[in-house]
Amino acid sequence: MLPVPGYEQFCDDLSTLLSTYPPSFIYVQDIESIRTTFNVIDTVLRDVSQATPPQNTFKVHYVRVDAISCFTARLFFETVINTLVGWEPKWEDGCTNWSPENELRWNENLDTFLHGLRAAHQHLCQQHGIGATDKGKGKQREGSYDDVRFVVVVERAERLKENLPDMIVPLTRLTEMARVDLTVIFVSQVGWEHIRPPLGASPDPYFMDIQGISKDNVAKSLISNFSSLSVSEDILNNPYHPALASLYTHFITTLCDICFPFTHDPQELQYIAAARWPGFVKPIIDAYKQQLDEQMDENGLEFTPPSEEVRMRLIRYFNPTFTSALEALLPRLTNATDWAKANEPPPNLLSLPRTSTASTTSTSKPDSSNIRALPRMSKFILVASFLASTNPPKSDIRMFGRGLDEKKRRRRATAKTSGKTKSGAPSKIPQRLLGPTAFALDRMVAILGGLLEENDVDTRMGGLAKEFKIPGEYTDMEIGRVGVYSNVIELTSMGLLHRTSPPDRLDGPPMFKCAVSYETTLLLAKELDVALNDLLWDPM
Amino acid sequence: MVKRKRSALNPDEDSVSKRQLRSSLAVSSSTPSRSTRSSAKQVASPSKGNPHGPLAKDDTGDTDEDSADELALQPQTQSPSTPCTGARVTRTYGRKDRLQYKNQKLTDETDFPCADPVGTLDSDDEPLTMKRRTRRGKPAPQGAEDVSVPITEPGNASRLVRNHPLQSPRKRTTRSVAVEVTIPITLKKANAQSPSPHPPDTSPSNAHPLLSEPVTPDIVLERTSDRNNIDFFSEADTLHRDLHGHLNEQKKQTLLSLQRTSSKPRGHGEEGPSSVNDSAAAQLSELINGTVMRAEGNSCLLLGPRSSGKSRILESCLHTLPMKPILLRLSGWIQTTDRHALREIAVQLLQQTGSSILPGSESVPEPQTNVEEEENPFLDPIDDATKIVEDQNFRLPPSSHLHALIPILLTLNRPVIVILDAFDLFALHPRQSLLYCLLDNVQNSRASSESRGIAVIGMTSRLDTVQLLEKRVKSRFSGRTIRTSPPNGFQDWMDTMRRALRPFLSGNSEKSDEEWGHWWGAKVEEFLTDPEVVNLLNETFSITREPKLMERLLRTPILRLNPSEPHLTFKSLCISAETQRARPSNLLFTNLSYPAMCLLIASVHADTSGHPIFTFEMLFDYFRDQLRASTAAPVQVNGGNIGMVRCTREVLMATFDGLIASKTFVCVTGPSSNISKEFMKYRSNLHRSIVKPIIDKSGQIHLKKWLTKAQ
Structure with a gap:
């Protein structure tokens, strides 16, 4: 398999090292496209391990260990040794591990693991006829290996620091401890300086860095994947038919032009391409199908690649959808299949006027529809709790208080968030950006009262109003209802409020925290006709 | 290239070219694949005119003749009692080279590839770089194209010595006295070591079984059978195909010896106190x-x-x-x-x-x-x-x-x-x-x-x-x-390095191997005496004396050896020093995506306004403000908007996650179930001084402007 464009030097270096005399500990760092790096390393290792004596006199056995899935030492040990000796635990055998001749259990701790490694090495040496068999002959046979070499690749090595902190030092010194020909490769997004154990306990690795992959190389590697995606000969079912390869090249080039600035990960770009490409070629395939139907010929007519003009039209038409695909798929707001379904082109695309462009369906946030369906009082509670979480308690009297003198609401003086205040101290960051603070339930209820009194009085039925002489008395009754409290509990169970105090605490009011974002609250406030921005202490 | 052409057109422009012509005419000619490189070597070695003669006699004779005038100028470079022909030849050709360089310096001003990432070049060094380059891309006069050397073994042997001196001695021509003194010694060592098939066991690496078996016999066969004309470079700067096996073997052995470097000084350390x-x-x-x-x-x-x-x-x-x-x-x-x-x-x-x-x-x-x-x-x-x-x-x-x-x-x-x-x-x-x-x-x-x-x-x-x-x-x-202690003198360190770089290649005394050994040794000497290299190594040695570091430092240049660049260069050492020695924090951040750069700049803004700890919301707020300011007064250049590119909150959030995964942003509070993701508190690992070059390098003007706003 050809190396991924941009990785040639790395592949060359790594395979040279592994087939000659590698350092005992290699550290590969890649910030942006680590999954591609995993694949590249795997390819290199597979090639090296399959090389026969003239090229490589060491029989390489390798194992890739994912530090995420191997979160305990035992899992780690079992993965390493079972894979190295090519043992697969079977359900029928009770999932037993590989066992060396002396039946030593090697998965209990590091000591036994090292013994297991040595036993595995010995086992493989015997298997390949290295060592003991050559003694009698005096000279090694032609085409035999010199030694068995182990390569242990630890992927996402930064996880070791959290999961297996005791393993880092032994792993980095594994060669000297196990005393077999072994190389450990850490692959990580994180620099060695973040993982390095204290006191200089680990030797420094040989660093191999993967520089960011360039746009041309990404495009090249995506294009080179085209042939491997092709599943069938039938062009009607296979959008990756070889006849479409040149169109795909243009498609990928355009896609990379648009999306590459936003993400450099080839896998993400491939994902976006996979979502867009079937829709992109659908008009062409449809046209071809129509031609076939019209012709009614058994032999069918040859599929001709689209003309330059059709290609330009397609690209112009679909251009805006690339960005929307990126915006929906990079944060995984939806998945590629759903997105492709939602953004299929109209059936008669090629007959549309040339200037038309695709309109994209906006992917709405999943929770907004839920929130819209809430009862009116719950919406008020959410707005009130947002205010309680965002405004400082001291400001409440100024924001919601209504004295006889009708003092005007005064908000905080407008201060720019960047820069410093006159006294030189850093300016305060609006609470909206720092996240919600916890509030006492009583305070929220009081704010709720204020909100209701200002915005909800007119909607109530007039009949009951006679009983209440004092202004605000009705609202007082409203906020004292059990319904409000049960609403709060319900909202908490929906995850729209967080209860920060333990439920079994008796003293003091229960504390809550708002869990809806500013945007959502703004939406709610608009529905309730509340001027939210006027009620916020920090100016927007 | 320009230089080469020019010289080829005017072969008579100076005395060197004349001599080239003369020497090239003196030898028989056949093979068209003759390299420009080899002709350059021949120019420097008139002994080619008599390739069948016994090696030592031939070379020394020429040496005395040609260098007689210069011995008077520089008598101190070598003691006359040195018996080794190789060293003397080296010296002489070195002078000749110098002659050439002087002449070429006057004529060639075109190619000046002074690549010096570290910036250690002083004005004195610049001519040197130029000279070296000049020699490497030596012009090939028409006559020299046809030069060939008889296939017989004496011919090979004589070429061997000629090849060898060409590479090493340039420094003595202009460099300081210190360098001049070291070279005769090292060459003497090299010569004492390499011709014997089984030299004294100088390093533990020699114990390896590989050393006792013949090196790539197939290549040797090919050489003797069909190659009449063997030289090291087939194209202008590419190693001859036949020698790829040698290069690979050399790489392999050197990597082995790097793996087993011993910090124990040996060799001429006997006179001093034992280490x-x-x-x-x-x-x-x-x-x-x-x-x-x-x-x-x-x-x-x-x-x-x-x-x-x-x-x-x-x-x-x-x-x-x-x-x-x-x-x-x-x-x-x-x-x-x-x-x-x-x-x-x-x-x-x-x-x-x-x-x-x-x-x-x-x-x-x-x-x-x-x-x-x-x-x-x-x-x-x-x-x-x-x-x-x-x-x-x-x-x-x-x-x-x-x-x-x-x-x-x-x-x-x-x-x-x-x-x-x-x-x-x-x-x-x-x-x-x-x-x-x-x-x-x-x-x-x-x-x-x-x-x-x-x-x-x-x-x-x-x-x-x-x-x-x-x-x-x-x-x-x-x-x-x-x-125990690591090598405690710079010379020890260099000796260790020299030993590591020159493992004994093979046990058999094949001509080609020997030839290669000489050539490689000369190249290593040239590399290790290059003042830039010495400077960089000295710098490294002053920081740490760990032999492992030396090993790591040399591994990349060895790995990068290839037919088109078959010897160690300062450039490759520089690359290695950057990645292996003290790794700069922005090493891998040269090519960030646009949202990542925006987030980094926003974090710098947060830091300069007194908030080193930030949330995603804060960064997004900075970004939104800047975007608003940028789009409020759109600047158009050639009909294109060069303002900030819009970026949705979700995309930024996804990028933010990526930066957290690479520990660029580090969480300062423990994970908590009731703090949502955008309000977690982070701090940035990249300081402003690191972010700035990243942004500068990206070349996006609006981002640069935005960053400079953070004061």
């Missing part, structure tokens, strides 16, 4: 011999900084022992508790003696009596090896009996050597009971007559290890500390 490591090795082997031969109870501490050769010295001492003691290897990194350590001792005893020493689970009584019973099996050490194979049911003693293991060590029938790697960590175990037992045993061993000797050897790099020991442990420890 620290030599005396350490002597002391240690004396101590181990005492245990093995005279059944002494010994304990010592091997103390030295990282990769200063502690383990290597110990292994070499163990290797030379007349008989095989029982080796118990423990490491503080693995055996984190005394119980683990005891178990491990039991396992290793089991493996080396062949059966369980303590009673199995089936019974019973006191360990003492069992020891008496179990002693017998070990009286016959010959059985041991077979026993290990036969004994299929390895069984460990029950854990309750493990503590009795250590006294048993004394009763075994072979001396025991206990090696404690990371000794300081054992001292941190509670009550230091393992150390106490072991060292107590060592003392008892002195008293008892029937013991076979035990040695406890600790290895550590921690200086205050002895102070860590408790009083009762310390009093049992002999207190003997053997120190």
